[in-house]
Each structure stands twice: as C-alpha cells, then as structure tokens.
Amino acid sequence: MKKSVPSMVKDPQLVKKRREQMIKGAVRLFTEKGFHRTTTREIAKESGFSIGTLYEYIGSKEDILYLVCDAIYDEVSDRLTQQLHTNSKGIERLKLAIAAYFQVVNDMQDEVLVMYQEAKSLPKEALPYVLQKELEMTEMIEKVIRDCVAEGVFQLSEPEIKLTAHNILVQGHMWTFRRWSIQKLFTLEEYTTLQIEQVLASIRSS
Amino acid sequence: MKKSVPSMVKDPQLVKKRREQMIKGAVRLFTEKGFHRTTTREIAKESGFSIGTLYEYIGSKEDILYLVCDAIYDEVSDRLTQQLHTNSKGIERLKLAIAAYFQVVNDMQDEVLVMYQEAKSLPKEALPYVLQKELEMTEMIEKVIRDCVAEGVFQLSEPEIKLTAHNILVQGHMWTFRRWSIQKLFTLEEYTTLQIEQVLASIRSS
Amino acid sequence: MKKSVPSMVKDPQLVKKRREQMIKGAVRLFTEKGFHRTTTREIAKESGFSIGTLYEYIGSKEDILYLVCDAIYDEVSDRLTQQLHTNSKGIERLKLAIAAYFQVVNDMQDEVLVMYQEAKSLPKEALPYVLQKELEMTEMIEKVIRDCVAEGVFQLSEPEIKLTAHNILVQGHMWTFRRWSIQKLFTLEEYTTLQIEQVLASIRSS
Amino acid sequence: MKKSVPSMVKDPQLVKKRREQMIKGAVRLFTEKGFHRTTTREIAKESGFSIGTLYEYIGSKEDILYLVCDAIYDEVSDRLTQQLHTNSKGIERLKLAIAAYFQVVNDMQDEVLVMYQEAKSLPKEALPYVLQKELEMTEMIEKVIRDCVAEGVFQLSEPEIKLTAHNILVQGHMWTFRRWSIQKLFTLEEYTTLQIEQVLASIRSS
C-alpha cells in the first residue's frame, strides 16, 4: 500500500535519518510558503545538506510531499492509537479519544495544515494511499463510537456513527483551518469541552 | 476592503464581461489541475482570448485567483442572503438556512473546493479581505441562530452561537472536501437532515 | 513519414525563418563540439535569440538535431535530384551522378559529418525516418546504375547493383570522415576520378 | 604516443585486471546507450565494483572511452597481424587479408560501431593517437597491396595503393554502419566475395 520512495543510498539507518531531516525542513518551509513556492534547493538547505544529497534520498520533489504527509499521518495515528489503548470505558472513552485527538491536532497544527492544504499536489499514485489513511483515521474514531453503541451507552445507526466520526475528525481540522477565528474565541480546553458536549448531546437525543 | 485589480481597459462593461469569461475559464482549469499547475496561457485560451488580452484586464496571475475567489464568495453570499430573506421564523428558519447553504455548496462544489484549496496562494494583501468574507459568512449564520435565541426558541451563550455557526459552515465544506467518502454514504437530503438533527439536538439540550 | 516538430508560434513563415536560423547555428556548434556538448542556451545565442524563444519553436533539444538532419538530407537530396535531371545517357550519366554527389558532400562537409556522427542521438521515433532517407539516397544511385544495365551498357545482378550503390554512397561519406588523411592525398577532382575509375573497372569486368 | 591514463593503484596486474573489467562493462553499455547517455555509476556497477573504485583506475570518464577505443584497436590490429603472418603469396594473400579483416569486423561489430560513433568524444589529447592508429591500420592493408605490386602481380601507383587501402578499410566499417541494410542483402561470405571481386577488378584493369 505504501508508495515506496526510491533512494540511491543503501544504509537504511542513514536513509531514515536524512529523510527525517528533510521532512522537518520541508514542513517548516511548506508551512511558510506552501509546496509550490518552495524550491528543492531551499528544502535541501533547510535540511542541512546540498541539493545533490537531497536527490540521493528521493526521486522527485513530489516524493518529499509524500514523505511529509506520510510522516504526519503516522504520527497522528500513533498518538491517537496510543491514547485509545489506555483503559477507559463507555462515554468516558469517547470523551478521552476526542480530547486526545484535538490535543494531537493542536500540537501538530503546522503539519496538519500543510497536509490538508497540499495533499492535492501529491503524485497521482499516492492518492489512494492518502484516502486509505483518512479512512483509517475515520475508522479509529468510528470504532470508539461503535463500542459505545455495543455497550448500550447510546443508540446510533451505522450511517450516524460514520457521520459522527467524520464530524469529529473535521472539527479537529477546523481547529487549525479556522484558527484565525476559533483560536481567538476559545482555548483548546474550551473548544474541546464545547465540541464534546455538542457531540454527546446530539448522540443522546437521537 | 475589496482589493482593486488593475486593468488597462477603460470601459467598465467590457472589463466586467472579460473578467467573467476569465473566471469561468479559470475555475474549470483550477478544478482540474489546481492554480499552480495552470498556466496563464491556458487560462487565456480557455477564456477565449489571447495572453496579451488577458493581461489587459489583470496585473498578475494571482489577481485571477483573487477574482475567482471573490466571485465565488459573492455568489455563495448572494444565494444565501436571498434565502434568508424568505419569510420564516424560529427553528424553521434555521433549518431552511442550513438546508439552503448546503444546497449552494452542493451546487458549487468545484468552486468551493477550488476556493478553499487555493486560498493560501492568494496575494498577501488579499488575505484580510478573504478572512473578512469568511467572517461575514459566519455572521450570517450566527445571526440566524442569534435571532432564534432572541425569540426564546432556545438558549445559547455567545461563544456557543459562534461555535455552532462555525460548525455549520464547516459541515458545508465537508460535503465537498470529503465527498469521496461522505457522498457515497449519503444523498444531500440525508446529509442535510442528519446534520440539522445533530445541530438542533445539541442546541436544545444545552 | 516526417516527424512533426511542435511549435508554439503560429505564423508558418516565421517558424520557417527561425528554424533556419536555428539549424545554421546548431550545425556550427555541433561541428565544433558535438550534439551532447552543445547546450540549448548556446544554440539559442548562436541563432540570435533567447532560450525562451528557442523553445517556442521546438519541443526538446533532440528536435533540433532532427531538424538539422532533416534539412541536410533535403539539401543533399535536392542537389542530387537536380543533377540527375540533366540530360545525359549511359556511363556518362553515372559518372556525372557520382561526381555531382561527391561535389555536394564536399560542399556540405560539416553538415554531413554532423549528421552521420550524431544520428544515433536522434529521438527513437525519428530513426525509421532517417533509415528511410538513407534508403532513398541509395535508391537514387541504384536507379542510375540500373538504367545503365537496362540500356545494356554493362551487366550487373540486382545484389551487385545495390552493393555498388552502397559503395558509392559510402565513398562520399569517406571523403568527410577520413578527410584528415584522404584530403591530404587527393584533391576532390583526383578523388572523384580515381573512385569513378574503380567503380567502372569493377563493373565492366564483372 | 599512447596517452597514459592515471591510476592511484600501484600493482600493474591489478590495474590491468580492473581495466579489463571496466572495458567489458563499458562496451556493453556504450553499445546500448552511447557514451554520453551512460553514467560512470552505471559503468562501475556493470564492471562489478563501486564508483569509488572506478576512479582509482582512471582520471575521468573520457579515459574510459579512450581505454575502450584503445583496446578495440589493439584487438583488431592483433587479429589482423596474426592473419597476415600466415604463409601466402600474391593475390591470395590480399584476398585472405581482406576476408580476415571483414571477419574481425564482423566478430566485433558492437565494438567497432561504438568506436567509430564515439571517437569524436575522446579527450582532445587522444585524437592524434587515434589518427595514428587508423593510419597504422591503413598501412597494414597498404603493405599487403604494395607487396603484390612489388611482386609484379599488378600495377598500382602509390596514391592508388593508398586509396585502395582506405576503400577496403571503409568497406569493413560499412558492414557494421549500414548493417540495417547490407546485412539483410548479404551474408558475410557473399559480401566478402563481392567486395574482393570489385577490388581486384578495379586493380587489374588499372
């Protein structure tokens, strides 16, 4: 499923290290000027190596974007998964999951923003992979909700579960997309509390 | 507030006509390949005139994007305003407003998608204007909610009003952004009904 | 059969003129440094216009090589055809043809050298066209020989006709390829006389 | 006369072995894609060692081409020399020499093709050496002819001897250069027979 990005360098450790440098540098620049306005030379410089070296670790500029998106998905996924493995039940578990997810999104604001704004510039072959990742994220949230339904905490039809999951996910993105407005109105805690209330209210009364 | 786009041509009627051609052509192309991958030459051709003529009506490529976004905002605004002027009261008015907004977003999917995906490429000076427009949109929705509160239909604090407005707005965008998933799960009518239910549930119980 | 080279410019007169400039400039540079060591910028400069303009008239660097080869074939062909239309019969006609061909090759030494040395760098799709052209050239010579045979001037089998044609053609190229040696030993006239003698001797005695 | 190619490695045996590997690999690649389209990395890989090692045995990419051409000349020379040392006299010796030479060229088609197509890319300093080699080859053929003249087998002036030698040499190359046509018309035996007949005919009647 993962698109493999070609590298001329054989040592996998080194590849990993260099690509991490690259991703870090690229996110900084993409955040500032977007993917298209950032040149490969700038990325190389920001990453701390030469343009020649950059191309030892990727095949094309688009690969960098893919690497960036992939890394962000992984981190968001990981942190969310980690959170979901903690012991908690019922409503509480859903609340914690939402809070955790919002927390992750808040911690990775720049990254999340970059990912959603530039995803359309990804190489065509990477699109299915990205949609797959989005689906997985949605399913993680769905599962938490579905577990609640299974436990009898509340009643929701399958479509309602899916929609709720989408809503929660998008409310996370919203915290970054509309930060110019939302983050002036609320702290993350307030935002989290209010959105959780909304979700639960709509769930309970359905 | 509106950024003025320079034109060499004096006749305002002609300017208007040409720019409309331009916007139509540009939206088609941006939808397909995005702003950065579309060349000015292509836009000129798609609009039905030469590259030289194109530059008689704009100052730079970014101006086209601005013109496009501006036109889309205007149309969405207009159609929403129009809807809000119809006679209806209380909850019903809110429901109608949401449904109307979702309908507009659905009708203008390509445009809305383009606008949100490319807005970051807008010339720096245009940013405040865009945020202003977003704010106006939000305020239109807020007003409908606030009217309900004023009529005593339900109780909501100011921050809650604002958050609800944002949520509704973003649920509209979501219909386009996540169409690869959402539009497979629901028809527009189903989506509208479910989201309205959610919003109302969360409002009533608060 | 001819590969069409793309141009952004519409006026065919202008295209013709610019491409002629290009070909002239390119031959000068290819002669000096070969196709691969010549940059597109150099070709543009030598042709008297900018790199941007160059690419208004071709699609890729290889197209220039194709244009060059095509032009050379055309000129050699034309001049040979012209010669063959003059009134003469029998052996005399063959002699004149050979002499004419050697004369053309001598006049276009640089061009002929470039063509044969760089032909392998031609875009893959152009190869059949080039072979076709080579075949046509061979057939022109073959025809003169075959006419002699038909007139009963001498006897040659079909394969012998073909081989003789190839030999004559290659003796022409040889005048340029091995000029560092051959042109020190003979004037063009001497070379022509001697080679004609050889060919005729071998023919008569066969 | 031989251009010396610099090596960091002292052991001459090793240098010889490594360079042989290199030449073999390079010929394979040059045959396929030409000198300019072949990278040093590819040559190293095809030769069975690393790019670093490659540069222990040469000073620059051009040196490889020189090594290749030099090796080819040596092999052609050797095999021809060997043939000429067999006992035979008069016309027969000339016939055998031509046949032997054509045989060598046929056996080494790829190499011969590479050599003549890429020779122009040789480092400037190598040019005199190459011309020298070509001259030697010509002289070998010349000598055989001159011996016949000395033996009174036939009469030829010095310039005629030289021209005939060039012709024979070039007929050898022609077997590779124009193989797309010639090798469809004749087997090597037929080609050899016919060309020998031609040469002898032209010689006898002069």
Add this chain to the structure above:
DNA sequence: CATGAATGAGTTTTCATTCAT
C-alpha cells in the same frame, strides 16, 4: 483594444568527481 512573439529568471534534476571511513 487585441494580439502573440520574445524574453530570461527561475525551476527541477542529473551526474562526474571527491574524500572520509
């Protein structure tokens, strides 16, 4: 006003060569 040829700065990418290990 309309046209489209001309421009050249800027972009991605390649690859011969070096040098620390």
Add this chain to the structure above:
DNA sequence: TATGAATGAAAACTCATTCAT
C-alpha cells in the same frame, strides 16, 4: 585498496510578463 555518501556546477525546460504591431 575499496567503498559509497556528499557535493554543486551545469543542463534542459517552463512560464509569467512585456511590448511592438
């Protein structure tokens, strides 16, 4: 000796913008 990661100059090609007609 052998390795291969690092380098950066140089190459092909693009495209927003201008301006003479």
